[in-house]
Amino acid sequence: MTDSNNPSTEDADRDARHKARMVRKKEVIDAGIAAAQDERGVIVITTGNGKGKSSSGFGMVVRALGHGMRTGVVQFIKGALPTGEEMFLRRFPEECAFHVMGEGYTWETQDRSRDVAKAAAAWEVARGMLRDPAIGLVLLDELNIALKLHYLDVEQVIADLRARPPMQHVVITGRGAPPALVEAADTVTDMTPVKHAYQQGIKAQRGVEM
């Protein structure tokens, strides 16, 4: 900056060290980016017990929409009320195809055979998206839960994922991602809880938890 006269020697040293560090960092990052040249659709999984799995998936939907891509969302588990993300994204039916599996979390419904039938019907909708090259990104929200509960067959799911259009991205969320699905994915993040408002007696908040 032109107006920073007489910076202390300490500041000047710190700036010089910072600059040297950033030059090295830039070299490492640029080299890594240059080496990664394969362009194709990726499978991203967000799993684990921490907060942010579904939110992260919806953030990627928004990112894709910003690039003018068409998107699809299938939610495999839901509560009785529509979520904020559903209410928002339903405003853009041309840009985002939004499908929600029948009502109720599984611990609300307590009827396994009904849940299996609903999951199978939702997978048919997902499969339709996974066959449509006009859809650039598909979010399969809470699919991991449906797999963990054996509502869907993981091998069939992986076969359908592998048969999708080559440039299509898929984001899969939910705790307990099965190992075979992790193996089939390109990018996997475990969302590890450090602390949660819930443990401190704070109610689930509109706009944060639902």
Add this chain to the structure above:
Amino acid sequence: MTDSNNPSTEDADRDARHKARMVRKKEVIDAGIAAAQDERGVIVITTGNGKGKSSSGFGMVVRALGHGMRTGVVQFIKGALPTGEEMFLRRFPEECAFHVMGEGYTWETQDRSRDVAKAAAAWEVARGMLRDPAIGLVLLDELNIALKLHYLDVEQVIADLRARPPMQHVVITGRGAPPALVEAADTVTDMTPVKHAYQQGIKAQRGVEM
């Protein structure tokens, strides 16, 4: 289901066990929700080295927008090109105030004093949002990076966060969240990388990484 005659004994047993497990799970979850009664704005941090921190923040913005809340976003670090989420959210200026700190990642600019000045100016914009009770959720994207590099003073940041309107939610993203900020937060998730497409030679993808 009415048409499922003669299910095998094994299936019936599995359904009964499932139902018993779900009844217990529902009791535990309902009790926890009933106990959590405090309603107030929360501070949510997504940190760690894995993918999904910023996406998760943008997902919460979308969730809040779906509930009719006004939102604010300040991005503390950015590249030369606008991200997909920026391009999308700028379509709704009445619903989402979007501010991006001056150009360039720090390892691109390699000029510490300029970065400090830019971070301070961006914090002033953030502070304006943190004083506005009409804004229901504020996303401070990559703030942790600015704190980690000592571009901003963490105690000042925490003081401004504490002085915000009581019902306002704040989401803070970026690797390396400082311990004092983690202490001040309500919900903290560490995004732990399991694997990344980058390591498999796949280029950063539009709609996924940017």
